[in-house]
Amino acid sequence: MSVILSPLASLQQIANTPSREDGIPEDIEEDLRAYGCKLIQQAGILLKQNQVAMATAQVLFQRFWFVTSMKQFGIGDMGMGALYLASKLEECPIRMRDLINVYDVLLSRARHTLATSSVAAGASSSPTPFHYEPMSYFSQRFYDLKDALVVAEMQILKRLGFNVQVQLPYGTMINYIRVLGLADVEGVPQKAWGYLNDSLQTPVYAIYPFPTIAVACIFLTCRQLQIPLPEEPSHPWWSLFDAELEDITSICGYILRLYRPRSEAEKQLVMALVSKKELRKWLDMEQQAANRSRG
Amino acid sequence: MELNDQTMRSWIKEAKVGEGTYAVVYRGRHAVTGRPVAIKKIKIGQFKDGLDMSAIREVKYLRELQHPNVIELVDVFSAKTNLNLVLEFLDSDLEVVIKDRSHVFLPADIKSWMAMTLRGLEFCHRNWILHRDLKPNNLLIASDGQLKIADFGLARDFADPNPGFKMTWQVITRWYRPPELLFGCRHYSTAVDMWSVGTIFAELMLRVPYMAGDSDLDQIKTIFRALGTPTEEEWPGHTKLPNYVNIGQFPKSPLNLLFTAASSEALDLLAKCFIYEPRRRITAKEGLHHPYFFALPHPTHPSKLPKVAPTTKAKPLQVDDYEDDMQTEIKTTYREKRDKV
Numbered sequence: 001m002s003v004i005l006s007p008l009a010s011l012q013q014i015a016n017t018p019s020r021e022d023g024i025p026e027d028i029e030e031d032l033r034a035y036g037c038k039l040i041q042q043a044g045i046l047l048k049q050n051q052v053a054m055a056t057a058q059v060l061f062q063r064f065w066f067v068t069s070m071k072q073f074g075i076g077d078m079g080m081g082a083l084y085l086a087s088k089l090e091e092c093p094i095r096m097r098d099l100i101n102v103y104d105v106l107l108s109r110a111r112h113t114l115a116t117s118s119v120a121a122g123a124s125s126s127p128t129p130f131h132y133e134p135m136s137y138f139s140q141r142f143y144d145l146k147d148a149l150v151v152a153e154m155q156i157l158k159r160l161g162f163n164v165q166v167q168l169p170y171g172t173m174i175n176y177i178r179v180l181g182l183a184d185v186e187g188v189p190q191k192a193w194g195y196l197n198d199s200l201q202t203p204v205y206a207i208y209p210f211p212t213i214a215v216a217c218i219f220l221t222c223r224q225l226q227i228p229l230p231e232e233p234s235h236p237w238w239s240l241f242d243a244e245l246e247d248i249t250s251i252c253g254y255i256l257r258l259y260r261p262r263s264e265a266e267k268q269l270v271m272a273l274v275s276k277k278e279l280r281k282w283l284d285m286e287q288q289a290a291n292r293s294r295g
Numbered sequence: 296m297e298l299n300d301q302t303m304r305s306w307i308k309e310a311k312v313g314e315g316t317y318a319v320v321y322r323g324r325h326a327v328t329g330r331p332v333a334i335k336k337i338k339i340g341q342f343k344d345g346l347d348m349s350a351i352r353e354v355k356y357l358r359e360l361q362h363p364n365v366i367e368l369v370d371v372f373s374a375k376t377n378l379n380l381v382l383e384f385l386d387s388d389l390e391v392v393i394k395d396r397s398h399v400f401l402p403a404d405i406k407s408w409m410a411m412t413l414r415g416l417e418f419c420h421r422n423w424i425l426h427r428d429l430k431p432n433n434l435l436i437a438s439d440g441q442l443k444i445a446d447f448g449l450a451r452d453f454a455d456p457n458p459g460f461k462m463t464w465q466v467i468t469r470w471y472r473p474p475e476l477l478f479g480c481r482h483y484s485t486a487v488d489m490w491s492v493g494t495i496f497a498e499l500m501l502r503v504p505y506m507a508g509d510s511d512l513d514q515i516k517t518i519f520r521a522l523g524t525p526t527e528e529e530w531p532g533h534t535k536l537p538n539y540v541n542i543g544q545f546p547k548s549p550l551n552l553l554f555t556a557a558s559s560e561a562l563d564l565l566a567k568c569f570i571y572e573p574r575r576r577i578t579a580k581e582g583l584h585h586p587y588f589f590a591l592p593h594p595t596h597p598s599k600l601p602k603v604a605p606t607t608k609a610k611p612l613q614v615d616d617y618e619d620d621m622q623t624e625i626k627t628t629y630r631e632k633r634d635k636v
Contacts, residue, residue, distance in 0.1 A: 088351050091451055091462075096344065153345045154373065162354050162371040 009066040009206050018069035023283055029070065031270045034201040034258060036061055036075035039274075040083050041200075043102045049083070050092050056166045057086035058200040060156055066206055067159045071283065073152065074275040076107055080145075081152020089164055100145045105132050110271045117268060166205075169196060173214035176241055180218065185227065192221040195255055202254040208247055215243040216251035302372040306381055308334055317347045317448075322384065331384040332369055336377050349448030350378055356424055356447045357382075364415030366435060366445040385443060387603050389495070390432035393502055398601035402558065405499045406587070407594035408434075411442035412492060417579035419444070420485045423452050427466040429491035431498060440597030453484060464538075467491060469514050470504045474525075475573050477515050479538030486573035489582070493568025500554055500561075516542050522569055523547030530571035560587040 019029045037058045044054035061082040080103050087094045112130045135142045157164065173196060174189065182188045195217035199205070204213055215238050222229055229237045238248060273279045308321040312333070323334040337350040357368035357380075370381035389408065392398070412434060419426055428449040435445045449466050461481040467473070473490030475483055497505035506521055508514030519525075524545045525533060533539065550562050557565070564587040567577035577585070588594070 084345060085351075088346070088348055089355060093348060150345050154378075157346070157354075157378070158373045162358065164351075164355055165359065 008209070009063070009203075013066045014203075014207055017066060019065060019071065022069045022071040023287070024070055024279070028269070028273070029065070030202070030257065031262075031266070032070060032075050032273060033062060033065060033203060035270045035274070036079045037201040039076065039103070039106055040079045042106055043080070043083055043099065046102045046105070047094055047098055049087060049094060050090060052168065053087045053090040053092055054083070055168050055197075055200055056090055057083040059166045059168075059205040060086055060160065060164065062200075062203045063160055063206040064156055065203070068155070070273075070279055071276060073155065074277070074279070076103065076274040077148040077152045077276075078156070079103075080149050081156055084149060085153045085156055085164070086166075089166075096146060096149060097142075100142060100149065101135070104135060104141070104145065107274060108132055110274065114268055114271055117264070167210050169210035169214040169217075172211055173217060176211075176214055176218060179240070180229065180237065182218070182222075182227070185225075187225055188218075188221055188227070191224065192217045195220055198258055199251070199255050201258055202251075204251045204254050208251060211241055212243045212247050213251055215241050216248045216255070219248050220252045220255060302370055303374055303379075306332065306334060306370065306372070306379075317349060323381070333382045333384045335380040335382060337380070338377070346378065350380075352450050353380065353447045354378075356450050356452075360419065360422060360424070360447075362415060362418040363441060364411050364443055365418060366443045382445075383437070383443070385435035385437050385445070387436045388432045388445075389434040389436060389442065389499075390430070391603050392436060392601060393431055393498060395601075395603050396502075400499065400502075400601060401592070401595065402556075402561070403592040403595045404600055405496070405561075406592070407597060407600055408442055408499060409492075409496055410583070410588060410594050411597070412444070412495065413579050413582045415442070415444040416488055416492065417583055419450075420488070420579050424450055425453050425485060426450050426488050426491075428468060429488055429495065430468045430471045431495055434495070436600075436602070440600045440602070442597070469511065470494065470507050472514065473573070474515060474518055474571060475533070475536065477511055477518075477538070478533060478536035480536050480573075483573060485578060486576040489568050489576050489579060492579075492582070493565055496561075496565055496568065497554070500557055512540065512542075515540070519543075519545045521548075521553075522571075525571040533571070558587070558590065560585070560590045563587070 017029060020026060024032075040057050040061060041054055043049075044051075044057070057079070061079055064078060064082070080099060084094065084096070084099055109130050109132070116128060170193070173192060174183075177183050177189055177192065196214070199213060199217065204216075208216075219238065221227075231237065236245070238245065269282075273282060305326050306323050307326050308323045310322050311319060312322050313320040317338055319336045319338065321334045321336065323332050324330060325332065337347060354368070354371055357366065358371075361367065366385070367383040368380060369383060372379050372381070412429075416426065416429070424447075426444060426447065426449070428446055429444070433444065433446040435443045437443060451462065453462070462483065464476040464479050464481055464483075467476060467487060471491040471494045473487050476487060494505050506514070506517045508517040519542055524542065527534070534541075550566055551557070554562060554565070564577070564582065564585045567585070568582075570576040
C-alpha cells in the first residue's frame with residue numbers, strides 16, 4: 001500500500017532521510033542515531049530490562065527516523081518512548097517513573113560532561129565529579145518528561161503505521177554459525193554476537209532483512225579472525241542464506257563506521273544535540289555561518 | 296503522517312454500540328465502499344500511563360493473524376491522542392446465541408461451532424500465540440454464520456514453557472480458567488486455552504455455564520465437584536503449585552450423567568479437554584483430528600446455524616468486558632496477590 005507500512009525503508013527514504021531533508025548532515029544523523037541507541041541500552045541496563053526489549057526498542061527507534069526528522073523530535077525523548085513501547089510489546093512493562101528517572105540521570109550526566117569539558121578547555125580548573133540531584137516527586141521536570149514520553153510512544157506507533165513487529169536475528173545467526181561449522185571456533189560466536197549488538201546502533205535493521213544482517217556479522221567476524229570460507233564467485237557461502245555481497249558489505253560499512261575515531265568536538269556535539277531545541281539552534285547557527293561565508 | 300490522515304478520513308463512525316473498561320466501540324463504515332466495520336476507540340490520557348497494554352497486544356497480534364476464524368483487524372489509525380482499531384463488523388456472539396432460548400441446538404450445530412473455534416485457535420497456537428481469554432462472548436458470529444475469535448487484549452506469545460518467561464496466572468475469565476492457573480502456575484502453554492474450549496463445549500450442550508464459581512477458591516471447588524479431585528497420579532506435582540490449597544476429596548462422576556444427550560465421541564473429546572495434567576490435555580490440532588469431527592452427524596454449514604433474531608439482539612458487539620477487577624488484578628504483582636490469598 002505505502003512505503004510507511006513496510007517495515008523496511010524504501011530506497012528513497014534511505015537516500016534522503018527526513019532529517020537530511022531538513023539539512024542535518026549525514027554523519028551527524030548517523031552519530032545521533034547511535035547515541036540515541038546507546039542511551040536506550042544504558043537506560044535498559046540500569047532498569048535491569050530484558051535485552052530483547054532493549055533491542056526491539058532500538059529497532060523501532062531506527063525505523064522511526066526514516067519517517068520523521070530529528071528536527072521534529074529529540075532523540076532523547078524518542079529513545080525513551082521506544083524503550084517504553086518495546087517493554088510493553090515484549091511483555092515486560094516498566095514503570096514510567098523509573099524510566100523517566102533513569103533518563104534524567106543519563107541526560108544530566110551528559111550535560112555535566114559537556115559543562116565540565118568546556119570549562120576544562122577554557123580554564124585549567126579540575127573537573128568537578130558528577131553529582132545527580134534527583135527530581136522531587138511532583139517536580140515540573142518530571143511532568144514535562146512524562147508528557148514527552150506519552151507523546152513519543154504514540155508518535156512511534158502512529159508514524160510506523162502500527163507495524164511494531166520486530167524480528168531479531170540472534171537465533172538465526174547462531175543457526176547459520178552452526179551450519180557453517182563455526183560454532184566451536186574460538187571467538188566466532190562471541191564476536192559475531194557482539195557485532196549484532198553493535199549493529200543495533202546503526203540503521204541496518206530498518207534497511208535490510210534480518211537474515212542478511214546475521215550473515216554480514218558472520219562475514220565481518222570471519223574477515224577479522226581471518227577464517228577462510230568458500231567464496232568462489234559461482235557459489236559463495238552467503239548465497240546459501242540468500243544474501244547478496246553488496247548488502248553484506250554495506251552492512252559491514254555501517255557497523256565499521258561506528259568505530260571510526262571521533263574528535264572530542266564531534267563527541268560533544270552529538271551529546272549536545274539530544275533535544276530538538278538544541279538541534280534546531282545548532283542548525284540555524286550552521287545555516288547562518290554558511291550564509292555568511294557565502295556572502 | 297499523511298497516511299494516517301488519509302486512513303482516518305476513509306472510515307466513518309456511525310453509532311456507539313458499546314463501552315468497556317478501556318474502549319468505546321462504534322459501528323462505522325468505509326467511506327467509499329460502505330463496508331460495515333466496528334471501530335474500537337481506545338481511551339488514553341485517562342490513566343496517564345501511556346497506551347494500554349491490552350490495546351498494544353491487540354494491535355500487535357491481530358496485525359499478524361489472518362484466518363477465517365479470527366477477527367480481522369482491517370486498519371488502525373489515531374486521531375488526536377486516541378487510538379482507533381478498525382475491526383470487522385460482527386453482529387452477534389456465541390453468548391447471545393446460547394442465551395437465546397428460542398433455538399434448539401442440534402448436535403451438528405454444536406459440532407460446527409466447535410470446529411470453527413478449534414480451527415481459529417489452532418491457527419493462533421501454530422503462530423505461537425496464546426489467547427488467554429476464550430469464552431462465549433469473545434467468539435463472535437458473522438452474518439454468514441462464521442465464528443471468529445476476538446479480543447486479543449490478554450493474548451501473548453509463548454515459547455518453550457520449560458525455561459521460558461514467567462507469565463501471570465491472572466488471566467482467563469474465571470469460569471473458563473483451568474485449574475493450573477487457579478493454583479497460580481506461572482509456566483503454562485496452549486493447554487490453558489484448551490480447557491476454556493472444553494468449558495465452552497460443555498456450555499453449548501448445557502446452555503448454561505458448566506462450572507460457574509463465584510470466587511477463585513469456589514471455582515476450584517466447583518471444578519473438583521464436577522470432575523473429581525485429581526490424584527497425584529492424574530496430575531503429578533499439582534500439590535506443589537504456588538497457590539495450591541487442599542479443597543477436600545470429591546468423587547469422580549462420569550460425564551454422561553450430566554451430558555445425557557451427548558454422543559460417546561463428544562464425551563471423549565470433552566473429557567480430553569478436561570484432563571488435569573496440562574501436558575496430557577488434548578491440543579487444538581489433535582482436537583481437530585478427533586473422531587468426534589468425523590462421526591455423523593456432519594457439522595452444520597455455518598450459514599444454516601441458529602441465529603439470533605434481530606429483535607432479541609442484546610448487544611451488537613461485545614466490548615472487552617473482562618471485569619474491572621480482572622484488569623486491576625493483572626496489574627497487582629504476583630506476590631501481593633499471593634499474600635492476600
